[in-house]
């Protein structure tokens with residue numbers, strides 16, 4: 342096999358001995374975040390199974406035992422080698438990790454007594470290395486049902502929340518435990534606590550900075566690839582752009598071949614931005630395939646039936662399928678047309694460290710290298726994987742690190758800071774429809790929404806369109822409610838109304854506020870504008886999307902939003918026109934999200950000025966702002 346090794350070999354590559362931190366895994370969700378935090382503090386980390394024999398940890402400089410969903414009393418509680426606590430290596434147990442230490446070293450853990458979930462205040466003693474330099478009162482995130490009731494011999498308490506022990510230490514043995522999660526953002530001084538553990542308690546120096554890791558990666562690329570060619574598919578996003586930039590830096594320009602497929606559903610100048618940026622840092626062989634017409638005219642086979650062309654399809658899943666299949670086909674054809682000898686050519690992928698942790702391939706399982714199937718995993722790429730001709734130069738980095746590496750490699754800031762953008766792009770932000778969506782409940786729902794909106798002095802409507810949501814464990818495809826009227830007050834009543842409506846009326850999963858006041862909605866709106874994916878609808882949405890992003894960028898509000906998007910909605914006052922919905926969410930994991938606050942994160946003056954500009958310049962009647970959290974609505978509308 343000629344694939345790059347899974348974990349970098351820091352000792353072999355670095356002239357100094359790299360300080361290694363072991364993260365013992367009790368539950369992958371937390372482990373990934375601890376790993377990111379430790380790496381931000383300039384340490385090399387390895388994620389290892391909790392069951393690892395102590396013997397194998399001897400050359401580690403510190404051990405962190407992660408939190409996890411288990412109770413030490415559960416029959417299937419993850420096992421651990423108690424000798425780890427006698428190695429003389431500093432240990433930090435987090436949550437379950439702390440209970441494991443207490444339980445093993447002769448303390449008492451009380452089951453199920455503590456039901457602290459969420460942010461709570463603790464009082465910490467600050468005269469010890471773990472809390473040194475931090476305020477005594479601080480907010481932390483607790484999330485466990487068990488608590489340490491009695492300390493093991495030699496330990497002393499160093500933080501409390503009421504009568505609950507929040508942290509403990511054995512100063513001499515350098516063994517610490519925290520009942521809360523220092524790795525999460527909601528723990529106010531979490532990163533400082535981890536910093537203290539590694540630098541103060543363990544006395545380490547942090548000798549694995551990103552700069553060194555970048556030069557190691559460039560060396561590895563050279564060693565692995567040798568004189569062979571490398572192909573990379575550049576999507577427009579951050580990860581693949583950084584992969585391409587690494588190849589360009591590491592190898593002679595002659596050896597690097599890139600392809601960018603412009604589906605026609607990209608954002609304003611997105612394709613040109615990424616292609617120009619890569620050319621300007623030295624990428625020579627770059628094929629920029631402009632394929633909008635091919636996508637719009639494409640069909641696909643779904644269950645033996647020909648579906649399409651895309652420009653006539655309204656079903657969101659069918660749209661996704663046609664775009665995905667067409668992307669596969671065009672990519673495959675383009676690679677073949679490049680005449681690369683695929684028995685002698687590497688393919689580079691933008692896989693990140695969290696992707697590998699999720700699929701259990703970093704340390705934890707130590708089995709063959711399997712990775713998640715990617716959107717672009719066309720048969721040619723699968724074949725390269727079989728031949729061991731895949732390289733993943735980003736595989737040692739988390740998202741923020743990839744952005745930093747991108748900057749270090751000379752990619753422009755607006756490219757490396759890009760927000761996530763779905764593969765099907767603007768195609769799933771144009772609600773396509775031929776008929777109004779009207780069920781027998783329409784009229785009653787419309788009245789009920791109007792009554793709810795009336796509680797804050799607004800008009801309420803149900804619109805005859807569907808958008809996607811998540812309600813309970815299920816995806817829903819339900820009505821949109823809109824609020825309209827003269828309203829320029831606090832965010833809180835708007836937010837409360839947007840929560841109340843889908844809670845009370847289950848056929849509604851999304852609530853938006855209309856910003857324009859000059860075109861009131863009729864009491865009941867039953868018509869739609871038949872809408873499809875075309876050059877016109879896509880071009881219209883692309884221009885408006887750019888205008889919205891620019892307005893917020895110029896007002897200084899763009900950076901606080903995790904994802905900002907614009908949706909073309911097929912409703913209007915005058916038949917044949919459309920509306921626009923602005924969706925701005927704040928989230929770190931995209932599993933849940935909250936809407937950006939109107940009047941604060943989305944200032945009223947910026948938003949109303951923008952709405953007036955859009956309705957005066959484009960065939961758009963209403964500009965609305967999505968007020969819904971995820972759940973019950975998703976981030977995207979389709």
Ligand code: XMP
Pocket residue numbers: 661716761762763764765904931971974975976977978
């Ligand atoms: P939802 O809409 O599920 O979105 O709340 C969560 C995140 O996933 C992105 N997303 C997609 N990405 N193909 C993608 O590559 C898709 O079909 C797709 N649908 C949603 C979305 O942009 C958000 O960041």
